[in-house]
Amino acid sequence: MTYQNILSEIKNGTLYITINREKKLNALNKDTLAELADAVAFAQENPEVKCVLLTGAGEKAFVAGADISEFSSYTPEQGEALARNGQATVFDAIENSRKPFLAAINGFALGGGLELAMACHIRVAADTAKMGLPEVTLGLIPGYGGTQRLTQLVGKGRATEMIITAEMITAEKAERIGLVNYSVPAQELIVKSEEILNKIKQRAPLAVAAAISAVNAVYRDGVNGFEVEIKEFGKCFGNEDFKEGVTAFLTKRAPEFKAL
Structure with a gap:
C-alpha cells in the first residue's frame, strides 16, 4: 500500500510510523486510519519489525483529534460503524499487538489522538505536549476506546473529570497521574523513546x-x-x-x- 498520510520506515528493527498531516495537525481522517490499519498489520507480519515507534509530524501535534468535517452529517448507525471499524482495525489491533508499540507524543494529543496514544503499550511525551478528550464540546463522547483506556490508566474519578470537563492537561500532570510513562524535554523525546525500545529489542x-x-x-x-x-x-x-x-x-x- 502506498501511503499518502503517514510515513513508514524500518530502522534497526523498529518500525517508525509518523502521521504526516502537519498542516491539519495530523488529524485522523478515514484515509489516515486506513493507512494506519495497514501499517499495524504490516508490523505484525514482518519479521524485521521488533517494535513500533508512533509519532506525529512537526512540533505542534501528535494527533489533534479526528477530522470532524468527515462525520459532521453522520447518522447514529454511521457513527457506530465508524467507531466499531476504527476500534477493530487500528486501536484494538495496536493494543493486542504481539509487538510493542510506543507513542512518542510530540505535541497536542486530543480526542482520537489521545485514544491512539493510549492504545499503545508505552507513552513518552514531550514536556510541551498537552492531552485531552474534548469530544463533549461537540456533543459526542470518545469513540475509539477513550472512556475505557483512560479509566484503566488513571482511575475512574480522574477519567470522568477529564472526559466531562473536556479540559486539557500538561505532560507533567499526565506523567504524575500515570497517563504517560515519561515527560521529557522535547528535544529528548525520540532519544528517550528509542532508549526504551532498544532495551525491549x-x-x-x-x-x-x-x-x-x-x-x-x-x-x-x-x-x-x-x-x-x-x-x-x-x-x-x-x-x-x-x-x-x-x-x-x-x-x-x-x-x-x-x-x-
Missing part, C-alpha cells in the same frame, strides 16, 4: 509478546488473568527463546534471540 520477543497478552488480560471481562499468565508462562518453556535464554545464562554469554 534485547529481550526475548516471544516472551515480550506473552507478557503483553497477560497484562492485557487484566482488563478483559470474563477472563481470568492469572490463568492467562499461567498458560503463557507454560508455553514459554516450549519455544526456542527459552532454550536460548537459559543456555546463554548458564554459559555466561549474551543471548541471541530470533525475531518474532
Whole structure:
C-alpha cells in the first residue's frame, strides 16, 4: 500500500510510523486510519519489525483529534460503524499487538489522538505536549476506546473529570497521574523513546509478546488473568527463546534471540 498520510520506515528493527498531516495537525481522517490499519498489520507480519515507534509530524501535534468535517452529517448507525471499524482495525489491533508499540507524543494529543496514544503499550511525551478528550464540546463522547483506556490508566474519578470537563492537561500532570510513562524535554523525546525500545529489542520477543497478552488480560471481562499468565508462562518453556535464554545464562554469554 502506498501511503499518502503517514510515513513508514524500518530502522534497526523498529518500525517508525509518523502521521504526516502537519498542516491539519495530523488529524485522523478515514484515509489516515486506513493507512494506519495497514501499517499495524504490516508490523505484525514482518519479521524485521521488533517494535513500533508512533509519532506525529512537526512540533505542534501528535494527533489533534479526528477530522470532524468527515462525520459532521453522520447518522447514529454511521457513527457506530465508524467507531466499531476504527476500534477493530487500528486501536484494538495496536493494543493486542504481539509487538510493542510506543507513542512518542510530540505535541497536542486530543480526542482520537489521545485514544491512539493510549492504545499503545508505552507513552513518552514531550514536556510541551498537552492531552485531552474534548469530544463533549461537540456533543459526542470518545469513540475509539477513550472512556475505557483512560479509566484503566488513571482511575475512574480522574477519567470522568477529564472526559466531562473536556479540559486539557500538561505532560507533567499526565506523567504524575500515570497517563504517560515519561515527560521529557522535547528535544529528548525520540532519544528517550528509542532508549526504551532498544532495551525491549534485547529481550526475548516471544516472551515480550506473552507478557503483553497477560497484562492485557487484566482488563478483559470474563477472563481470568492469572490463568492467562499461567498458560503463557507454560508455553514459554516450549519455544526456542527459552532454550536460548537459559543456555546463554548458564554459559555466561549474551543471548541471541530470533525475531518474532
